[in-house]
Amino acid sequence: MKLFQCTNCKNTVVFENNVCVNCGYLLGYSSYYNKIVSLEANATQWKLPELEDKTYAYCKNHKHKVCNWLVDVEKGDEFCLACSLNRTIPDILDDDNLAKWKQIEIAKHRLVYQLLRFRLSVVSKTIDDSKGLYFDFLAKDDLPEESKDLKTGHANGVITLLISEADPVVREQIKQQMSERYRTLLGHFRHEVGHYFWDRLVRDNVEVLAGFRNIFGDESMSYADALTNYYNNGPQANWQQRFISKYASSHPWEDWAETWSHYLHLTDVLETAYNFGLKTDPKITAKKNLKMNASFDPYKETSFKKVLNTGMPLLFALNSMSRSMGEDDPYPFIISEPVKNKLEFIHKLLKSV
Incomplete structure (x- = not known):
């Protein structure tokens, strides 16, 4: 930021x-x-x-x-622009709902800021129903009985977020239940908007779609069957070697959305470091891979190698600082070579928009 x-x-x-x-x-x-x-x-x-x-x-x-x-x-x-994307908000006469909505809007506004920095088209469905975007922020208790199993997700340009995700206690409970390493409101937004932009940037572009399938796999395989298999049997064996997260191994669409969200994480952290003029010069002998200088605007940088070679030591330093405060790593992920290729695909695609 x-x-x-x-x-x-x-x-x-x-x-x-x-x-x-x-x-x-x-x-x-x-x-x-x-x-x-x-x-x-x-x-x-x-x-x-x-x-x-x-x-x-x-x-x-x-x-x-x-x-x-x-x-x-x-x-x-x-x-x-950010608020024009809302189709449904919770009942804000309820003080608890209002507090949750405020946290949701903080994350959503940061998302929209970042999409604009990428020069991506951000338009409400009110203006363009076929290509636009809507957000539904829902309280599960307010849903009809037949919709009680509704989850946070994306469908046809509508991103649904259960407002319970704005409760840090609930979010941590789900994180533990799902054996996840990372779960935040901003992370949800970045993941779900990744599905939306797959439709916008990949689905109807024959050349881009072919490149996607070569790196992420064939998305035409049954999505429902893939998720059922994931929830029944867990992630693919040795998923760490090919995917950024367990969930990414469930289906190419989820691999894309997870990788997309991580590229947005990386870019945002680099922009913050750039604005603070951060650089590192570790006081150890073997410091080659930990030295970095965030001297560039990541939204304008075309070299993915430069982005990655600056971002990785920056994230390592970020994790180390967090541990100094007694907190868990804010970025508890290892980026394998196949994941680097996926991140680079997204990097190049966004630079071509």
């Missing part, structure tokens, strides 16, 4: 801030200009020199304290 500053006092602020704690100015984010700007508190619309002197207002969801994005008044939109 990019580092941001309050344009009034130059205090460092983070992506989700809606008030500068140093000077008290309101803060708003422009997804078009990728800027956070300061706003005087005694107004509801602002003419902003930093944004070409256009007039902006807050997204309608700002009143619920779940969004700090701005909308161009002249365009007449009530919701920002």
Whole structure:
């Protein structure tokens, strides 16, 4: 993520801030200009020199304290790009639902930020029903009996997320039950949007699809049968040698979505390191593979080798810092040679968009 500053006092602020704690100015984010700007508190619309002197207002969801994005008044939109993708939200008269929705929106807004940085098309189904995207955020208790087994997932441009995933206790319980090494809201979004972009970038492109099948396998095999086999019999033998996770071994579609989400993890971590000017020079003799300098914007870097050779020691350092705080590794994965090839396929595909 990019580092941001309050344009009034130059205090460092983070992506989700809606008030500068140093000077008290309101803060708003422009997804078009990728800027956070300061706003005087005694107004509801602002003419902003930093944004070409256009007039902006807050997204309608700002009143619920779940969004700090701005909308161009002249365009007449009530919701920002990220919030316009919502089809269903939970009952926010329930305080617990509102708290969960806030956490969900934090993760979703970060996802949309990243998709825009990749210059991917992000459009609501309201505008383009066939190629657009929708999000349904559902509480299982509110579902009809016949839908009680509904799970987080993607289908035809609609990403469904059970809001229980916003409860860290529930999420940790599921993580343990599923013997997973990583489970976060942002990870869910990145995984499920990977399925959506498989439809957009791979499915209907004969050349890309052939390359996909060569690396990930033939997705025409029965998805339902593959998942049944996975849940009944577990992952493929020696899955660590060919897949980024156990679940990735269930079917080529899941291998793609898991690998896609990991490429997004890697890119985001590298952008953060780039904005902090991070580099490492380990104080050990055998340090060749641990030395790195995050001196480039990963969204603009065409060399996958450079991305990977910087990202791997960075993630190792990140894990080491986390252990110093008594926490588990935030990135507990080993990237094998076949997984590197899969990541490179996604890297090249995104650079060609």
